[in-house]
Amino acid sequence: MSTQRRRIDTYLEQLLDEDRFAFYRAVADFGDSEIAPHLLGWEREHRLVPDDAIAKMGEMGLFGLPIESEYGGQGGSQLDLVLMGLALGYHSHSVAITPGAATSLGSKPLQLFGTEAQKRAHLPDLAAGRRMFVFGLSEPGRGSDAANPEVKAVRNGNGWVITGEKCWSTNARWASHVVVHALTEPSGRKGHRSTCFLVPMNARGVTYGEMGGKMVWRQSSTGSISFDRVEVGDDAILGALNGGFKVMAETLNGGRLFVASLAVASTAFALDKVATYVQERIQFDGKAIGRFQRVQDVVFELDLAVEQGLTWLTHLLGLYAKGTLTREQAAKVKIACSRRASELLLEAMEICGGVACLDEFGLIRHHDDLFVTRVGEGSNRALMSQIARPLLPDIVKDLQ
Numbered sequence: 001m002s003t004q005r006r007r008i009d010t011y012l013e014q015l016l017d018e019d020r021f022a023f024y025r026a027v028a029d030f031g032d033s034e035i036a037p038h039l040l041g042w043e044r045e046h047r048l049v050p051d052d053a054i055a056k057m058g059e060m061g062l063f064g065l066p067i068e069s070e071y072g073g074q075g076g077s078q079l080d081l082v083l084m085g086l087a088l089g090y091h092s093h094s095v096a097i098t099p100g101a102a103t104s105l106g107s108k109p110l111q112l113f114g115t116e117a118q119k120r121a122h123l124p125d126l127a128a129g130r131r132m133f134v135f136g137l138s139e140p141g142r143g144s145d146a147a148n149p150e151v152k153a154v155r156n157g158n159g160w161v162i163t164g165e166k167c168w169s170t171n172a173r174w175a176s177h178v179v180v181h182a183l184t185e186p187s188g189r190k191g192h193r194s195t196c197f198l199v200p201m202n203a204r205g206v207t208y209g210e211m212g213g214k215m216v217w218r219q220s221s222t223g224s225i226s227f228d229r230v231e232v233g234d235d236a237i238l239g240a241l242n243g244g245f246k247v248m249a250e251t252l253n254g255g256r257l258f259v260a261s262l263a264v265a266s267t268a269f270a271l272d273k274v275a276t277y278v279q280e281r282i283q284f285d286g287k288a289i290g291r292f293q294r295v296q297d298v299v300f301e302l303d304l305a306v307e308q309g310l311t312w313l314t315h316l317l318g319l320y321a322k323g324t325l326t327r328e329q330a331a332k333v334k335i336a337c338s339r340r341a342s343e344l345l346l347e348a349m350e351i352c353g354g355v356a357c358l359d360e361f362g363l364i365r366h367h368d369d370l371f372v373t374r375v376g377e378g379s380n381r382a383l384m385s386q387i388a389r390p391l392l393p394d395i396v397k398d399l400q
């Protein structure tokens with residue numbers, strides 16, 4: 001990569017105050033020196049993010065960014081999380097999502113809905129990276145239809161018995177606990193049938209296996225977690241009884257901003273990579289391919305997507321901080337940034353030619369990883385439908 005200043009840095013410096021920009025740069029420097037030089041080796045050796053890299057991110061406080069300082073965190077905000085996503089996602093979604101999912105999906109439901117005792121028991125270790133929680137929403141038979149889990153929790157004396165399977169669980173390999181979204185009131189109203197339980201991964205009846213054959217986010221752990229009559233007490237309930245879907249849905253609002261940051265990070269990487277390459281690639285009469293206007297069009301589109309994505313995200317982060325961000329707004333930015341980034345990555349690869357197929361060139365990694373941003377944390381198509389339906393009030397009854 002060229003030593004030229006990153007285009008994303010120019011925009012961020014305008015959008016952020018001095019402290020936030022310095023924080024972003026510190027994480028970006030860490031990514032450049034501690035992550036980028038090793039990525040290719042990890043990929044070719046089919047390794048997950050190594051434990052020592054996770055430990056270093058823990059030392060930097062990346063697992064405690066949005067956790068209040070009274071619980072041992074950095075006392076930061078969702079903005080810090082997004083800045084980490086931009087800084088680390090520039091090189092690798094797999095690396096960024098490790099502290100990203102641990103915070104925006106793992107510890108966040110505890111911050112939002114935990115009792116004081118639950119927070120005191122877990123947040124300090126989560127903030128230090130000594131523990132990780134997994135967000136257990138998706139199941140083999142339930143993805144977009146997340147309000148109707150097949151995993152069940154049945155009353156048994158003073159406690160509960162949980163049975164079933166969760167899948168696509170990010171960070172399962174390193175997890176200490178899983179937040180299980182389970183059916184507790186089958187005849188309840190939609191959205192009021194389920195409860196979240198905080199279950200230790202070493203509880204009797206819990207088994208985990210890494211999902212094999214995954215060709216995206218290849219250094220990220222993605223597990224399948226089974227529950228065979230796992231017994232927990234009432235103190236394992238996170239949030240309200242039969243209020244589990246609210247816990248999951250509110251957590252996802254912030255998570256979708258993080259996913260959008262990964263899409264913008266990939267676009268920013270592609271912009272710098274392409275801008276460098278098309279000036280260096282000489283063809284036809286000893287001139288660079290960057291002189292072709294169609295090549296310049298792609299450079300322009302990438303640049304526009306980075307600036308618009310960052311401006312939109314920082315606006316929505318302001319709303320998140322005020323507590324006024326709506327589900328539709330969080331979903332829209334994820335949908336738009338992920339679609340645009342994945343479409344542009346293909347164009348970016350095309351104008352670089354065959355070299356774009358090489359792992360060492362970096363673009364194909366972003367292209368493949370961006371697929372997850374289109375389906376993860378709510379499939380784009382399902383979210384688009386949720387946003388569009390209320391806009392069609394005359395026929396919405398027929399659509400449900």
Ligand SMILES: Cc1cc2nc3c(=O)[nH]c(=O)nc-3n(C[C@H](O)[C@H](O)[C@H](O)COP(=O)(O)OP(=O)(O)OC[C@H]3O[C@@H](n4cnc5c(N)ncnc54)[C@H](O)[C@@H]3O)c2cc1C
Nearest residue numbers: 135136137138143144168169170376377378379381382385
């Ligand atoms: C790498 C990776 C990591 C993940 N990490 C986690 C995690 O940590 N925790 C977790 O709980 N989940 C996780 N997920 C799961 C992810 O959230 C789901 O894949 C996502 O919710 C979609 O569910 P599905 O894959 O079952 O697709 P389905 O629900 O089967 O949907 C398939 C397709 O059908 C269409 N569709 C479905 N419903 C509708 C609708 N209502 N309107 C219009 N179209 C629709 C869409 O095109 C959709 O893409 C992860 C997934 C991946 C790939």
